[in-house]
Amino acid sequence: MPVKVVEEWLNSCSGCEISILNLGDTLLDLLPELNFVHIPVLIDHKYYGQTGESDVIEIPEADIGIVSGGVRNEEHKHVLEETRKKTKILIALGSCAAHGGIPAQANMYTNKDIFEKLFRGSPSTDPASDPNHPNVPQWLDSCLALDEVVEVDVTIPGCPPHPDWIAEALTALLEGKTSWSLPERSVCDTCPVIREKKSAAGPVRRCFENLEFNPEEGLDKMRCINEQGFLCLGPVTLAGCAGKEGVPRCIQARTPCRGCFGPIRKGARPMVDMMGAMSSVGLDPKTVVDRRAIMNRYIGGHGNLRPLPARPARK
Ligand code: SF4
Ligand code: SF4
Ligand code: SF4
Known part of the structure; x- marks a missing residue:
């Protein structure tokens, strides 16, 4: 049956x-x-x-x-x-x-702020009221x-x-089992690149610049993306995106991991852990533009992203 x-x-x-x-x-x-x-x-x-x-x-x-x-x-x-x-x-x-x-990602803003931006605050939008009709799910x-x-x-x-x-x-x-889960391994654990545990210290490079690699050579000849000075979320992301093949998909495409498989285990704090991983190779986490959003790109639930209290106006 x-x-x-x-x-x-x-x-x-x-x-x-x-x-x-x-x-x-x-x-x-x-x-x-x-x-x-x-x-x-x-x-x-x-x-x-x-x-x-x-x-x-x-x-x-x-x-x-x-x-x-x-x-x-x-x-x-x-x-x-x-x-x-x-x-x-x-x-x-x-x-x-x-x-x-x-x-x-929207959890960084209140609904009031989002509605204001979407329905009135954009220069290309005719002002309209919030979508609060009783027939529209709230x-x-x-x-x-x-x-x-x-x-x-x-x-x-x-x-x-x-x-x-x-x-x-x-x-x-x-088969009658009642649970299933992926093994708790990081993207880095399945990544074949060269790691020397150090990078050129300084601000994090943005992907407006190309990574350094020779397209004629395999991934085992490319240097770790974090160690090249870019942000790669592999250290704090659960492995498995390439299925049973192994090598993470973004790394195959020679681009950084953006964290789409989420944290390695329940209850992990990837942002804190990632800042530690960056510091350990000499990268300054404070130089990541839009750090909160980028490091929690796929995991804004569970209270990881929430509106910040308004800062007092500068005098
Ligand atoms: S940080 Fe990125 S490039 Fe470096 S080992 Fe981990 S997944 Fe690979
Ligand atoms: S962003 Fe997703 S697909 Fe890309 S390497 Fe990370 S986990 Fe894999
Ligand atoms: S955005 Fe959400 S619904 Fe769409 S593919 Fe990704 S996880 Fe699935």
């Missing part, structure tokens, strides 16, 4: 769902064992009836719930809570669901990861998550 699955998307760009499709042939192998009973990204199903005639949200019962995207508004929260009630195992798919993701005070709202059983991080891990996690659940 196939396992019933619901797949819901909240504050999501649908890249996570594309990753499910990117399972390719593996998806075809798994499909006979999976019965998708609800997947709004593929079928035009309205949560409150096709013409809005129902007062009750319609999500069927299932064995597995897969949810992508963070929780930004009241409707996302309601869909998530209902999915949790209706499913035995809940999977947080992707870094938005796991950590807030890119949308949680924003929460911040963009949350799923486990800030409900209990999550399995987390598959990444922006987007790698299809290998989606397949591995689903296979584990189909």
Whole structure:
């Protein structure tokens, strides 16, 4: 008997769902064992009836719930809570669901400031009022990861998550396991570049300059990006973005890791740890432009990003 699955998307760009499709042939192998009973990204199903005639949200019962995207508004929260009630195992798919993701960058500002900027403060925008019509889901005070709202059983991080891990996690659940996780290793642990544990001290270089490498040579001949003086978040980011192949994807492309797989373990403080890693090779963390946003780029949930108190005006 196939396992019933619901797949819901909240504050999501649908890249996570594309990753499910990117399972390719593996998806075809798994499909006979999976019965998708609800997947709004593929079928035009309205949560409150096709013409809005129902007062009750319609999500069927299932064995597995897969949810992508963070929780930004009241409707996302309601869909998530209902999915949790209706499913035995809940999977947080992707870094938005796991950590807030890119949308949680907005957590650095109050909703009032964001609405002011979007609806009135931009020179190219005709002034309008805030979107507070009763038919529009109201924003929460911040963009949350799923486990800030409900209990999550399995987390598959990444922006987007790698299809290998989606397949591995689903296979584990189909075998009757109730949990799955990636090993706690950093991107650096899977990176083949040369490391000398020192860099040219000074301000962090920005990616307006090219990295130093010879395109004719392999990565094992390139010097560590941090040690070249650029910011690479590999030391504080969970490994796995290249799936079972190993070498991190951005490093393959000779660009710095931006942290899209999130922290190596729950409860880590990547910004603090990254400042330590930079100092250990002689880089000055204070010279990273927009440091708070850059070092928490994908992990603004869990209180990592929040509005700062207004500074007193200079006299
Ligand atoms: S984790 Fe990335 S791919 Fe997935 S919904 Fe968020 S932004 Fe899109
Ligand atoms: S800091 Fe970046 S380039 Fe250096 S070892 Fe780690 S992942 Fe590789
Ligand atoms: S190297 Fe870092 S930013 Fe790039 S895909 Fe991997 S985890 Fe994501």
